[in-house]
Amino acid sequence: MRDRSAPGRPREFDDTEMLRKIMRLFWKSGFEGVSLSMIMKETELQKASLYAAFGDKRSMYLKALGRYHTDVVAAAARALKDTTLPAQERIKTFVLAPLTAAAGEDRSGCFLCNASADQSDLDAKTRAQVATGFEQLSDALTVPLTELHPDLDAVDLAAKAQALLALYVGFRIMVRSNIAVGGLEHAASQAMAVLR
Amino acid sequence: MRDRSAPGRPREFDDTEMLRKIMRLFWKSGFEGVSLSMIMKETELQKASLYAAFGDKRSMYLKALGRYHTDVVAAAARALKDTTLPAQERIKTFVLAPLTAAAGEDRSGCFLCNASADQSDLDAKTRAQVATGFEQLSDALTVPLTELHPDLDAVDLAAKAQALLALYVGFRIMVRSNIAVGGLEHAASQAMAVLR
DNA sequence: TGGATTAAAGACCAATTGGTCAAGAATAGA
DNA sequence: TCTATTCTTGACCAATTGGTCTTTAATCCA
Numbered sequence: 001m002r003d004r005s006a007p008g009r010p011r012e013f014d015d016t017e018m019l020r021k022i023m024r025l026f027w028k029s030g031f032e033g034v035s036l037s038m039i040m041k042e043t044e045l046q047k048a049s050l051y052a053a054f055g056d057k058r059s060m061y062l063k064a065l066g067r068y069h070t071d072v073v074a075a076a077a078r079a080l081k082d083t084t085l086p087a088q089e090r091i092k093t094f095v096l097a098p099l100t101a102a103a104g105e106d107r108s109g110c111f112l113c114n115a116s117a118d119q120s121d122l123d124a125k126t127r128a129q130v131a132t133g134f135e136q137l138s139d140a141l142t143v144p145l146t147e148l149h150p151d152l153d154a155v156d157l158a159a160k161a162q163a164l165l166a167l168y169v170g171f172r173i174m175v176r177s178n179i180a181v182g183g184l185e186h187a188a189s190q191a192m193a194v195l196r
Numbered sequence: 197m198r199d200r201s202a203p204g205r206p207r208e209f210d211d212t213e214m215l216r217k218i219m220r221l222f223w224k225s226g227f228e229g230v231s232l233s234m235i236m237k238e239t240e241l242q243k244a245s246l247y248a249a250f251g252d253k254r255s256m257y258l259k260a261l262g263r264y265h266t267d268v269v270a271a272a273a274r275a276l277k278d279t280t281l282p283a284q285e286r287i288k289t290f291v292l293a294p295l296t297a298a299a300g301e302d303r304s305g306c307f308l309c310n311a312s313a314d315q316s317d318l319d320a321k322t323r324a325q326v327a328t329g330f331e332q333l334s335d336a337l338t339v340p341l342t343e344l345h346p347d348l349d350a351v352d353l354a355a356k357a358q359a360l361l362a363l364y365v366g367f368r369i370m371v372r373s374n375i376a377v378g379g380l381e382h383a384a385s386q387a388m389a390v391l392r
Numbered sequence: 393t394g395g396a397t398t399a400a401a402g403a404c405c406a407a408t409t410g411g412t413c414a415a416g417a418a419t420a421g422a
Numbered sequence: 423t424c425t426a427t428t429c430t431t432g433a434c435c436a437a438t439t440g441g442t443c444t445t446t447a448a449t450c451c452a
Contacts (some may be wrong), residue, residue, distance in 0.1 A: 008398025009448040031315055032228030036440060044201055046401055047441075053399095057440065107317055113369050117313035120372040121303055131374035159382035166366030166383060173309050176316040178327035186355035187362060191390050193389040204419040204428025232410060242431055243411075249429095253410065 015053055018043045020071070023064035029112040031061050032119040054079070058123070065129050068111040073133050078138035085154060087144035088195065095164055096188055098171035102181045110172040117173070120126070138165050163194050211249055216267070217262035218250070223307040224313040227257050234346045254319070261325050264307040269329050273336035283340035284391065290337070291360055292384055294367035297378045306368040310335070334361050344391060359390050 008174070021042045025034045036057065038045055043050065054060045080090050093195075112133045119126040141161035149157065171184060217238045221230045232243055232253065239246065250256045272293075276286050294306070304310075309331045315322040337357035345353065367380060 006398080007396070007450050009400080009450095011399065012448095030226065030228065032226065033314075033318065035438080036258030037438080040385060044384060048402085048443085049400060051441070072230050076353055109313065114313045116369050116372045117305065117310045118229075120374075121224055122229065127372070127374045130372075134370060134373060134375050149211070149368065155382060156386065158379060159386040162379055162383035163387040165368060166363050166380070166387065167359070168366065170366030171214040173312050173369055174362060175314045176323070176326075178316075178323045179330050183354060183358055184362070186351060187358035190352070190355040191362065191387075193391055193392060194387055196389060203420055203426070204430075205430080206420095207429065208418095235410080243429060244413085244432085247411070353410080 012055070013043075013045060013049075016067070016115050018045065019054070019063055019067050022060055023067045023111070024108075026061055026064045027068065027114065028108050030114060030147075031057075055058075056162050058184075060124055061119070062129065063162055065111065065115055065126065069129070069133055069136075072110075073136055077136055079114075080137075080140040081143045083143075083147070087147035089128055090144045091141065091164065091195065092188075092192065095171070095191070096170060096185075098175050099181055099188060102175040110169070112171045113169050116169075131188065134165060137168075138162050141165060145195075160194055167194075168192050201275050205343040207249070209239075209241060209245075209381075214241065214262070215250070215259055217265075218256055219263045219307070220304075221370075222257055222260045223264065223310065224304050226310060227253075228314075257315070258321055258325065261322065261329075262305065263312055263327055265325070265332075265358070268306075269308065269332055273332055277339045279339075279343070286340045287337065287360065287391065288384075288388065291297070291364050294364060294371050295377055295380055295384060300362035300372040303372055305372050306365070309365050309368045312365075313315050330361060330365075334358050337361060340355075341391075356390055363390075 012139065022039055025038060025042055029038075036050070039045075039050060039060070040047060045053075050060070052061055076094060080094055101108075112130055114133075115126055116130045120130055138161045141164050142157050145157050145160050145164075146147065146152070149160075152160075167188070171188070173185065175181065214311065218235055221234060221238055225234075225275065232246070235241075235246060235256070236243060239279070241249075250259055272290060276290055308326055311322055312326045312330075316326055334354070334357045337360050338353050341353050341356050344346070345356075348356075363384070367384070370380065
């Protein structure tokens with residue numbers, strides 16, 4: 001964030017690393033569910049340092065969401081566009097990701113989905129950032145879909161992409177409750193009917 | 197909640213009515229997003245009256261979720277089971293409900309879905325109650341699905357039901373962001389491939 | 393070495409949080 | 423009317439909230 005040879009005392013921590021810790025907190029517990037003291041504990045930074053580096057709590061949240069975008073969303077989008085694997089397999093991996101994660105006891109879900117439920121109603125910037133993330137995933141899904149259906153027009157492709165994204169989001173949310181994951185796997189294979 | 201001819205001063209408000217107001221607050225803003233003072237303002241009740249009637253904040257939240265269950269979830273389930281309408285139409289109405297609601301500027305989504313994203317990670321009771329709600333909807337979806345596919349076995353029917361539920365949940369969450377609702381309608385019709 | 397500049401530490405702040413309590417008010421039955 | 427019971431009101435509480443400020447420490451460039 002700052003130049004290494006900037007004047008003054010150098011920062012003793014790595015911005016990105018700390019932001020990732022903050023991201024995991026907001027991801028898991030939402031905006032109001034995370035307090036400054038929790039962030040201080042997790043990052044082992046003083047309040048003033050946090051404010052100097054990232055701004056107020058809202059900015060921290062937004063920056064954390066941005067981190068998620070470049071760390072997680074972008075990676076998922078890249079995987080969807082990676083043509084070295086069969087198109088159908090890439091799509092399946094994406095849609096099943098919520099379930100495989102849940103099988104590994106990971107209930108955190110998807111930060112984007114959680115943020116949409118948690119903060120979209122309150123904060124316009126969050127709402128916009130979430131929409132951007134969703135669009136990026138939807139666009140990425142279009143790539144393998146075009147491989148499967150070279151004949152289909154753009155509108156139908158986009159529609160299929162958003163249907164798959166809705167499934168992904170739905171699974172991500174449902175998995176957070178005590179619902180049986182086993183049943184959802186059957187559901188996913190039924191849902192693959194969208195691919196036809 | 198209390199008998200009309202109970203001893204002592206009678207309650208000056210209707211429990212259910214107040215609980216509905218509390219429900220709408222938690223629905224919209226989540227557990228941590230709602231403060232006691234907001235509840236006091238909305239219900240026009242004093243803190244102590246609220247505590248006497250509903251218990252602490254957590255109990256209020258759980259009771260509000262219960263209200264949602266009997267008010268909204270049960271109604272949706274009933275509509276899905278209502279055989280006076282064509283099976284396919286009932287399913288479509290259910291899955292499209294998130295989008296028709298969003299078209300009317302209603303961004304609140306679904307309390308069950310929001311609660312799953314918001315509180316499932318933290319509170320076991322919420323997690324269980326959310327799961328029950330999802331199962332009820334999934335079970336209800338099974339009814340019109342059996343009408344469409346009398347030949348299909350129970351496992352496949354349940355799988356289709358959960359796939360449709362995932363779509364519903366996904367739409368509910370996505371709609372909260374700034375995503376274009378128009379696109380989602382095309383997505384929904386593509387997703388109806390699950391019915392085949 | 394001496395400013396200039398920036399970061400770290402933690403004391404400090406007003407406001408708000410969820411939650412309780414004591415006093416008065418309204419009812420039913422005796 | 424009296425008493426038992428329940429409800430309402432609003433003061434009150436400690437703890438925590440997000441956020442600031444001052445002091446001290448570390449670095450760069452001259």
